[in-house]
Amino acid sequence: MTPPPAPSDAVAIELNAVLVALTANQPLVLTLEDGTLLPSGPFATEHPTLQSGLRAWVERQTHHPLGYVEQLYTFADRNRPGSDGRQRIVSISYLGLTRERLSAGARDPEWRSWYRYFPWEDWRTGPAPLIAETILPRLGPWVDAGGDAGNRRERQQRVEVSFGDGRETWNEDLVLQRYELLYEAGLVPEAKHPAADPVPGMPMRHDHRRILATGIARLRAKIKYRPVFFELMPPEFTLLQLQRAVEALAGRPMHKQNFRRLIDQQGLVEPTGASTTEARGRPAKLFRFRREVVLERAAAGSKLPLSRPI
Amino acid sequence: MTPPPAPSDAVAIELNAVLVALTANQPLVLTLEDGTLLPSGPFATEHPTLQSGLRAWVERQTHHPLGYVEQLYTFADRNRPGSDGRQRIVSISYLGLTRERLSAGARDPEWRSWYRYFPWEDWRTGPAPLIAETILPRLGPWVDAGGDAGNRRERQQRVEVSFGDGRETWNEDLVLQRYELLYEAGLVPEAKHPAADPVPGMPMRHDHRRILATGIARLRAKIKYRPVFFELMPPEFTLLQLQRAVEALAGRPMHKQNFRRLIDQQGLVEPTGASTTEARGRPAKLFRFRREVVLERAAAGSKLPLSRPI
DNA sequence: TAATTAATACTCTAACTGAGCATAATGAGG
DNA sequence: CCTCATTATGCTCAGTTAGAGTATTAATTA
Known part of the structure; x- marks a missing residue:
């Protein structure tokens, strides 16, 4: 029942990346070839792990560190769109969050709002x-x-x-x-x-729009129980900027006062002491994330009627 | 930036399965070779998709349909335990839920409580x-x-x-x-x-105990927002049996009255009309799942302060 | 018949959620 | 200088939910 795995006929490993950044309240995704492809490439043999291969490759392309990386899904369907049917391609897709964008206005790779696709x-x-x-x-x-x-x-x-x-x-x-x-x-x-x-x-080639949808869905679900939006924000920000960022990801408006209450309760941020007058109204305090909290926040909310251990 | 993926040197695709069943309030996992391995095997080339390959292979082994299948994770690390370092093995692991167990007491494959490992x-x-x-x-x-x-x-x-x-x-x-x-x-x-x-x-060979941990974690998280425990229950059951099943998966005791309230509120079950006297006390009503609800229940709870759309 | 076991019906309280009101602090325009 | 628009921030309130506990009912077993 467990024969040693024999090499399949012709197999290639391909990495696909949904790389997300935020600018001007738009959720951006890195694309190639006039926005029709997600960045993807062969898995370099010299890398010991998939993640290290992905990180090295992305950082070489974007010249910026990749904050958060998470595996999305593996496809290996024979009749996968874009496959010619002879060679089997195993496509492993990742979600990556990065703080800085590539040179603005670049054509290839290019950051585009994911709402152009959805x-x-x-x-x-x-x-x-x-x-x-x-x-x-x-x-x-x-x-x-x-x-x-x-x-x-x-x-x-x-x-x-x-x-x-x-x-x-x-x-x-x-x-x-x-x-x-x-x-x-x-x-x-x-x-x-x-x-x-x-x-x-806007459509994409192969199944890349499907992979993008997977990444957006995962990210939207994730921000509800883990503050990964950390990775997308500048070092200092106002609470409204943070709110706009989360809204951009979730695609929904939020109640301002309650948003602040929630952020406050969780102790996710601390004031830097400074404030900003970039917007028109009353100056807003600047905050930074308390990175220590991220570890503590591993505890997620439960929806089952747990009772206290006996 | 997107060269066509070239075949890596030597790549084999291997499927690993965490197959879960429930008996006598124990969460069981299918193992091989005296409990030291998860079932795994090469991905048969003739299958069009990964899932179909997995289903066919599991159902051939266990003679029971696989209720629910979900991809867990893909490993392709060069220094993965169990790899000899020359050939790269891409290991794609799945979680599968099944209602019936294999012939009881069989030695190989054998169902074991996952708490023997954890x-x-x-x-x-x-x-x-x-x-x-x-x-x-x-x-x-x-x-x-x-x-x-x-x-x-x-x-x-x-x-x-x-x-x-x-x-x-x-x-x-x-x-x-x-x-x-x-x-x-x-x-x-x-x-x-x-x-x-x-x-x-109890340890396992290669990284199989790690894969098992991934499957348990995924399942425990999943039951909180989607009633997948459906797939593990017999067609009819009492509410206490259902509670014990969920407790077995979650590894925690639950408050009986509140558990019933929750199940009731969600409309997950309906009485069959019959009741059972298998236990000693007052006879319990028998219930069956309302499969229609599973689709509706796709809506998950949110933890962000969403406001009603403007 | 009494003790035991299990099922089921309610109640209570603290916390949380979505919503809104009120006030404070700034710049822009007259 | 005064008013207004704009943003920040403090506070209240009602409905809902979650965890816990009490009480009652209906069966089996000693």
């Missing part, structure tokens, strides 16, 4: 109009084409869970589910049987 | 005595051997976060952190420089 994910100024105006109407026919009643009902439920009603209910974490639903419905150009008229949102 | 993870009857009696005392010298004060302080903090004080504070999700801490401190036999006297808990 315009329906930006609810910072209210429900994305795209959903009620375009997406839901076009998903309707797909639901109706579901065959028997049970299947139609399931499709309808998937639409409701993923996109809500387009106005109120919205779960910002379901980035991947939404993209996959649109893919399945043929509403993105990458789909095998794309509709003549896809939904707005 | 005895300190079982807090169902209160704090695991092992921690205060053995683990914390042995981690003390490791903290002291940390070199400069800063490093010692960091080690101390890691110990506190991972193991708490051994009595009250305990986060059941940190299975992997705890194992890695013990590994680093040389307190498990698998470590590169193992102490003469390791902490109790």
Whole structure:
């Protein structure tokens, strides 16, 4: 039952990276070739581990240290988009957070707002109009084409869970589910049987937009129980800047006073003593992160009715 | 920056599986060779996707369908324990939940309680005595051997976060952190420089105990926001049986009345109408899961102060 | 019949969440 | 100088949730 693994026919390891930065309240992702590709490359044989290979390669390209790295997913499907079917490519994707951007305005690599790829994910100024105006109407026919009643009902439920009603209910974490639903419905150009008229949102080559969706979803889920947005902020910042950063990632507006209360309660930041007058109104105190807390914060909230140990 | 990935020298893809079942309130994991290995094997070339390869292979071995499958992690480290350093092995591990066990008492493969490998993870009857009696005392010298004060302080903090004080504070999700801490401190036999006297808990070959820790951690985290324990239960069950199942996974006792309240509120189950008298006391109603709810439950709880969309 | 075991129904309190009001401190424009 | 727009910050409030405990019901076993 456990024969020694024999070398498969032709296998290549490829690394894909979703590299995220923040500027001017926009969540940015590093892209290549006119925004159609995520940075990716072969896994250099000389590196002892995957992460070290990724770090070395990214830092050589961007000249900036990679703050936080997390593995996303491994694909090895034979019929993976972009594979020619003969050689098997194992694609291992990573999420990386970095504080500084590459030289601004560079063309290749280029930082782009991830909302260019997923315009329906930006609810910072209210429900994305795209959903009620375009997406839901076009998903309707797909639901109706579901065959028997049970299947139609399931499709309808998937639409409701993923996109809500387009106005109120919205779960910002379901980035991947939404993209996959649109893919399945043929509403993105990458789909095998794309509709003549896809939904707005810039496509990418191969399955890179899918990988990007995975990275955004992971990051949105993560910030709720671990303050990784640390890695994206400058050394000093105001609380409003921090709030705008989190909003950019989550794609949702937040209640200002409650946001401050939460940050305060958790002891995540400490005042530097200085304040800034860059904005128009009352000067805001500057803060820095208390890195010590990150370790302590490993404890996540529980949703089960645990009782105190006997 | 994006050369076509060239085949690395010698690469083999290997699948590792953490297969979980539940019997008699014990969380079981499928093992091979006297419990020293997780089932693993080469990725068969004929399968179009990783998951289909895994499913086919597991179902051929256990003769039972695999309910829920989730990718865990991909390792490709050159100096991975068990690798001979020449050939690079890409090891992709999966978590799988299954309802039925293999023929009871079989020797190979064999189901074993995962607490044989991680005895300190079982807090169902209160704090695991092992921690205060053995683990914390042995981690003390490791903290002291940390070199400069800063490093010692960091080690101390890691110990506190991972193991708490051994009595009250305990986060059941940190299975992997705890194992890695013990590994680093040389307190498990698998470590590169193992102490003469390791902490109790059965070791495994290669990095399989590490993979198992990853699977347990993932499962414990998952049950808090998605009712995957569905996949481990028989078609009908009492609420106490369900509670014991969740407790077995989480490794912690739960408050009976509140557990029922939570299950009830979420609408996860419906009474079958029948009841059972297998236990001694008052007969309990039998329930079954409402599978429809699983889809709806995709919505997870948020911990950020979201405001209603404008 | 009494003791035991388990199921189930409520209650209570502290903490947390989403929301909003009020006030303070600044620059811009008249 | 005065007013207004703008941002920061302090505080309150109601509804919900989480952890804990009390009480009652319905069966089995000694």
